[in-house]
Amino acid sequence: MASESSSSEHEHSDHGSHSSPPVGAVIGIDLGTTNSLVAIVENGVPRVLLSREGERMIPSVVTLRDGKPFVGYAAKREKVLSPGETVFSAKRLLGRGFSDISAIRSSLPYGLEESVDGQLKIMVGGKAYSAIEISAMILRELKSSAEAALGVLVQKAVITVPAYFNDSQRQATRAAGRLAGLEVLRIVNEPTAASLAYGLQEKKQGIIAVFDLGGGTFDLSILKLRDGIFEVLATHGNTTLGGDDLDRAIAAKMAAEVKVSTGIDLYSSPLQTASLLEAAEKLKISFASHEHSLFSVDLCVGAGKSFDREWTRDEFDQLVRPILLATRESCFHALDDAELTVEDITEVVMVGGPTRLKIVQQIAEEIFGRKPNTSVHPDEVVALGAAIQADILTGKNQELLLLDVVPLSLGIETYGGIMEPFIKRNTRIPTSAREMFTTFVDNQTGVDVHVLQGEREQAAENRSLARFKLGGLDAGPAGFPRVEVTFLIDADGILQVEARDLRSGRESSVEVKPSFGLREDEIEEMLEAAKVNLLSDLDFKRWIEVKNQAEPVLRAAMKKVPDAYRLLDRDDAKKIELICEKMRTAMDARDPEWVQNLKYELESSTTRLAELVIAEAIQSGREGIAKKT
Amino acid sequence: MKRCAFCGHETTEHICPKCGGPQPVDPSENYFSLLGVERAFQQDLPSLEKKFYDISRTLHPDRFAAGTDSKWKVISVERMSAVNKAYQTLTKRDSLRRYLLELEGVSLGRKEKAEGDSSNPVMPMELAEEWFDLQDAVMENPESALARISAFERGIRERSDELKSRVSFLENEYDANASREALLKIDKLVLDGQYLKSMDRDLIRLKSRLGI
Structure with a gap:
């Protein structure tokens, strides 16, 4: 590498x-x-x-x-x-x-x-x-x-x-x-x-x-x-x-059995449904390594009454096989x-x-x-x-x-609601295609383009990707204006569209609004709105700085807590322990100012302790020497 | 001599050896020149693949994703897209043939020819008669239908094999001495061959009607 x-x-x-x-x-x-x-x-x-x-x-x-x-x-x-x-x-x-x-x-x-x-x-x-x-x-x-x-x-x-x-x-x-x-x-x-x-x-x-x-x-x-x-x-x-479908199949089967034996409908509340699905997922996962497993679901969440039933892998396999086929x-x-x-x-x-x-x-x-x-x-x-x-x-x-390739064909809707593909599925990407568009009636100044993705002949059965209008054409007889549209699929497999009016040579900007998604400006707007809640880059750098300085101080202080209780009076020791705890919370909250302040507080309140610890060490050192001689 | 679109250095490569910039696709380039292979019907697939891989290794947009000029990114996408299409076209016999005829300006007249009567892709008379006889026969005598259809299919296959060998003979002739005459003949044969394809479809339809 x-x-x-x-x-x-x-x-x-x-x-x-x-x-x-x-x-x-x-x-x-x-x-x-x-x-x-x-x-x-x-x-x-x-x-x-x-x-x-x-x-x-x-x-x-x-x-x-x-x-x-x-x-x-x-x-x-x-x-x-x-x-x-x-x-x-x-x-x-x-x-x-x-x-x-x-x-x-x-x-x-x-x-x-x-x-x-x-x-x-x-x-x-x-x-x-x-x-x-x-x-x-x-x-x-x-x-x-x-x-x-x-x-x-x-x-x-x-x-x-x-x-x-x-x-x-x-x-x-x-x-x-x-x-x-x-x-x-x-x-x-x-x-x-x-x-x-x-x-x-x-x-x-x-x-x-x-x-x-x-x-x-x-x-x-x-x-x-x-x-x-x-x-x-x-x-x-x-x-x-996907795997979710197997969970749902187990859930459906178990819900039916529960209904028959107890009359309880596990789909009646979101709470019950959620716990049913969770139990089903657990059962499924167990069959990756077990031959038998117990399905267990609370009949009334929190009340401790449950429905239990033994499953074999054979039964599971038979249930999910048709889905997996x-x-x-x-x-x-x-x-x-x-x-x-x-x-x-x-x-x-x-x-x-x-x-x-x-x-x-x-x-x-x-x-x-x-x-x-x-x-x-x-x-x-x-x-x-x-x-x-x-x-x-x-x-x-x-x-x-x-x-890589594009997984599904791309095309445009033509007369009669038929999809005409211009890029076939499994074409290597990046790739591009050029299509010519013209007007159907005299003095028409715009052409509607409907871009589709899928393999069906009927346009309506494919995914609609975008609709846009090639506007601002010079008025003229039908079929006279000619607009060349370039469809480009980039290395992400995402479509970009460019259009050019061949008569005027004008590049017309095509705004392709994703049918189900967000436009770039909508994303920008949301990002702007979200900024107040987010740590900006600068804030982040400051946070890392503060955190790197504070961490060793906190670690050292926490180690010294037992010493504090031995060497200081109870209130002072308690105070150090409390600051340590607060600081951990502040770290979790990633609040640089709070952490910084607590760090100062911790440093000042442990100064006396540090002195005492050092003094004690020197003392014991002397005693050690004294004993030796 | 062509010059790099960015630094002016003389180059005919995909990527300028001096500044590393990918080169815009020039109108004088075609699928053969893009992949650096002979303009010919016969292509060696393993060496075509090797060329395609070698070009991709340096030209693919992935190589221009980090911190390079945004113009370079756009051009690498455009040029790689052209190389992709070239490879896709030249690795399939039918699409290569169509492309080469078009490149040589031969099949451009096809539309007009299709409307004229002389070179329309019509079925040869004797085959059309055989086909009508077959349809009548299977209606009158369904028991012998299978045997008759098989015999007919064999006939179609023979014609199609013969056509293929004639096309491939002419293709070799073009590859050897760039014969324009050979191209015109290929174009006509390919056009004539279209009835064989529609015959295949008709046969399938007939068989499904008979439940075979």
């Missing part, structure tokens, strides 16, 4: 703390449906960064208390305790409209409403949030985690998305990153990122299939690995299939598009928590006719890959390169 530049960057590390990474570290983020991770590459080696709670994974769950977000395990506990204030699986809502999510709406215990323009609103604590805002809260937590772990400011990131995410979903993810105060250097496809980490670990060449089953999405990507190049040949997937279609589609057969695949790499389940491995084996490779860490490999891509983008790694 190339790491020539790392030595010079290490010079920036302040007062000799030997392990501090380069200033302005670029992190890799796996923003998952159920869990999220953040990773970094240091000296060519990728590693997962621990959360502030000391965990490798941060649940993608947000609880909102008086508008203040709590993210991660703290929020996950609230999932059952206060389901109305807790949002999970927000990734399933990213870049989607209200009408898109009718299938999963009933299984989400928090409120969902439709705004006037068809946008989706998540209702918590009487306030409306977009899925972008909720995702930004998770990303902000990941950013802070990384900053705490690295001791430097983090402003740039690579974020992964399911390969089968469409343009709206990618735009929404990028917007969430921006809203979290991150410059998103690249949106990378999850299976592609996983292949990078796999390739680095296994050092193998050949044609691999990455079977990526996450919490809410499934992707199958076929890649050619050769001489450091990771070339995606084809990808297919399903953005509504939906993965077959994606596999064969991808093989077809890559013009390959299963015999051409040299390795099937399993990615995502649910691939720990034997039934998932079994289905992958049935499809590809070979034992899947489970050597990579299914939960961490995507984040590690994102970090490797971040390393590539910063120019430190010149040996590896990803060549």
Whole structure:
């Protein structure tokens, strides 16, 4: 791995703390449906960064208390305790409209409403949030985690998305990153990122299939690995299939049994539903390593009465098999598009928590006719890959390169509501296409363009990405004005549009408003509004400074507390202990002024103690010498 | 001699060897010159892949993501996009053939030709007769349908194989001595061959109607 530049960057590390990474570290983020991770590459080696709670994974769950977000395990506990204030699986809502999510709406215990323009609103604590805002809260937590772990400011990131995410979903993810105060250097496809980490670990060449089953999405990507190049040949997937669906199947079956045997409807309250889903998830996870397991759900939360039922893995496998068989279609589609057969695949790499389940491995084996490779860490490999891509983008790694594709065709709506594709699915990116537009009637001065993404012939059955008007055309006979529109798909798989009036040569600016997402100026506005609540960059630097000075003082003082009780009077000792406690709270609150003041207070109130301790040491030293002689 | 769009250094590379700037796509460039291969129908796929990988290694926008000029970023996306399209086109026989004919200005007249009667892709008379006979026969005598259809399909396959070998002979001729005459013949053969494709579709439809 190339790491020539790392030595010079290490010079920036302040007062000799030997392990501090380069200033302005670029992190890799796996923003998952159920869990999220953040990773970094240091000296060519990728590693997962621990959360502030000391965990490798941060649940993608947000609880909102008086508008203040709590993210991660703290929020996950609230999932059952206060389901109305807790949002999970927000990734399933990213870049989607209200009408898109009718299938999963009933299984989400928090409120969902439709705004006037068809946008989706998540209702918590009487306030409306977009899925972008909720995702930004998770990303902000990941950013802070990384900053705490690295001791430097983090402003740039690579974020992964399911390969089968469409343009709206990618735009929404990028917007969430921006809203979290991150410059998103690249949106990378999850299976592609996983292949990078796999390739680095296994050092193998050949044609691999990455079977990526996450919490809410499934992707199958076929890649050619050769001489450091990771070339995606084809990808297919399903953005509504994941581990969550297995939980829901268990929950539905158990709720039916409970209803029959007790008459209780577990779906009657959000609280009950949340605890039912949690019990189902627990059962599912246990089948990754057990043959039998007990399903147990509280019949009335908190009342101690529960419904228990023994399950075998066989029963579980039979229940979920039909759901998982939906993965077959994606596999064969991808093989077809890559013009390959299963015999051409040299390795099937399993990615995502649910691939720990034997039934998932079994289905992958049935499809590809070979034992899947489970050597990579299914939960961490995507984040590690994102970090490797971040390393590539910063120019430190010149040996590896990803060549990716656009997962779904792009086209425009033509007469009769038919979609005419101009960029076919699985085309290598970046790529571009030029289309000519003209007027249909005399003296028409504008042309409407409707951009679509999807594989269906009927325009209405595809995802509408954007509608825009090519305006300001010179009046003339029909078919006379000619506007050339360039559609460009960048390396993020995101669409950009440029238009040029060929007669006047004028560049007409096209503003493409994402159908379900935020415009750049909307993001700016929200960032501006959020600034008051955020530590600005300058504040952050000040905080790190203060923290670095205060920490040793606090540590030393805490060590001396027993001495204080021995050498000082009780009140003075108690006071020192109290300041220490306050200071820990202030540290947690990341309040530099408070910490600074407490540090002074601690220093002045321990001066006398320090003197006494030294005096005592000298005394005992003398006694030691005295005894010897 | 072309000059670097940024520093003026003489270069025909994708990336200026002096300043490292990616070069804008020039109108004189084509898919063959972009990938640095001969203008020919026959392409060696492994060496095409190697060239594509080598270019990607330095030109891909990932190499311009950190701290470089924003203009360089835009141009690397544009040029990489052209290289991607070139590779996609030249690695598939059909798309390569279409592209080369178009590049040589041969298939530009196709629209007019299609409207004229002489070179319209119409089925040869004897084949059309065979096709009508076949349809009548399977309606009258469904038991023998399978055998007759298979025989007909064999005939179609033979024609298509013959067409392919003639096209490939002409392609070699063009590759060897840049014969324009060969190009014109290829264009006509490809156009004539279209009826074979529509025949395939008709056959599938007929078979599904008969439940085969």
